[in-house]
Amino acid sequence: MLRTGALRDVAPFPLIAVVVPIVALLLIWPVVYVNVARGCVVGDTHYLPLCTTTDPQPSALREHLAANPGETPAYVELAGLAPTSTTTLAAAQRLAPTHPKILLTSAVVALQRGDLKAGIAPLIDLTEYHRDNYTPPVVLARLVAAGRTDLLVPYLRPGSIWPASVLTAMRQAGGSTNSALPLITKALAAKALDRTAVSAYVEQLKADRAWGDAYALWLTLHTQPLPILYNGSFDEPFLSEGFDWEVNAPTPIGRAGAVVDRVGYEARGATLNVKLAGRSIATPLIRQYVFISNGRYRLKGEYRTRRLRLEPSLVWTIRCTSDIGVIVSRSEPLPDTDTLWQPFGFEFALPATCGPVAIVQLEPGSNAAAVAGGSGEAWFDALTLERLAN
Known part of the structure; x- marks a missing residue:
């Protein structure tokens, strides 16, 4: 019989308890702050006069933009230096909507004003398309651990990469696999999570001797009740990861x-x-x-x-x-x-x-x-x- 004793409900945290630590986590991500050397790398020839030995100031960037309206690198840098300027951020979002700095700034601004829904989309994009940055999946994992999986479900698409990254980040975010089960179940149904990725995570949990989480996750991979001893007839090929032979x-x-x-x-x-x-x-x-x-x-x-x-x-x-x-x-x-x-x-x-x-x-x-x-x-x-x- 299917045994669900390992499963448990996760009570949503108060909104303030979710937003404050998430904003703090995002703000310590070094890419929030402008590094002039990196700014010069992404800039074009019109932007090179701003590449000095000191960090560019918002006033200098605004002067430069007044003379060179629509220059994308300058808007990206200015949005990072002055994220509270809605005009600057809106312009940067139009010019460079997929730039990681703009996505991060958009997420921080939205979360600082307590707008979780507006902060999710840029975090999803960062996790999906900029996988070298590890903070966004941890932030999303914290939302899942806080019982706010509902905010992520609308972004599930077949072939998505971000759900697997969030699953991997669950333990770093202080959440259990049980708290991630609603996301995992919906992601599997939406074909946004590969079964092999889930199986690999089951094996990781087994190695960590997190038996309850491992078995709860194993159950999500099966749509029918399971016997105590799995595949005792040996009719099915052995699964290399999980609770099989x-x-x-x-x-x-x-x-x-x-x-x-x-x-x-x-x-x-x-x-x-x-x-x-x-x-x-x-x-x-x-x-x-x-x-x-x-x-x-x-x-x-x-x-x-x-x-x-x-x-x-x-x-x-x-x-x-x-x-x-x-x-x-x-x-x-x-x-x-x-x-x-x-x-x-x-x-x-x-x-x-x-x-x-x-x-x-x-x-x-x-x-x-x-x-x-x-x-x-x-x-x-x-x-x-x-x-x-x-």
Whole structure:
């Protein structure tokens, strides 16, 4: 079943609590202040007389514009020096609407007067088209964290870049992935966010052990209810990032002690296949992080082997993410079945100290077996993990 316990509502912050820190963040961005050397680079030959060893003053720029009306670089510089002049800013916006300085100045002025809606468009453009500047996506992420995703939704377009940048900036902005879920859901629906970008962020959160955020984000990638153990039939290709099966694939593959893959098997569709090559086996062979709370569970499935020689044999184990070295429970070593499919299963109790996530993995029955290696082949299918009544 779909588990939404990790999700929570985000209460909007008061307007003043949103605007003040955002304006402060934008104002410390160095590009707000004019650097004369950079101004000279963007200027044309008419503008060169203003390139002196000192910063140009608003009065000097106004004099220059009086003699050279419509000169875009001068308007850009003047708008940065005198952002409160609505006439100057309006002229600069007409002449250079996409210039990063003008976009930033427009955002700052709008936010200083408390007009969030007017400040969003230039911040979106800065994030979309000037990706070398890191402050705008952090500002947008703060709005999302404050529960103002509604201001960003109208700017979602297929193929947009800015939603992924905002998602990446969420943690720097002090927000959780849960607070970003409304934006993520709408961005995915609008095709403004690539699923691979979301999956990569899930993996980042997993690495940071932010399990609740990671799993909540994983759920947004699926439109149907999910079982506790994902893809237990192995019918779907493994997703490299998320809460799917993770195959341990040492390189070079030709020297691996085991090769793990999905293979078709008669009427069963895809199955998990393990080939042992007589060398030391890197463990685990395959694993999946499962988002479960403490309680009693049963792991079961079906398997078959052919000339499997490993002592002790393969086992399925349950481990806690809080202490991966400790095995919570394990199956009996799986005996050779002489090519016949056989059921296997075991029950276990997950303690509260295990945390919200456990690991289901396949491995040799002992460290000695992993070092010695083995030979033969095994197949697995129809794995399920179910919660039992306490």
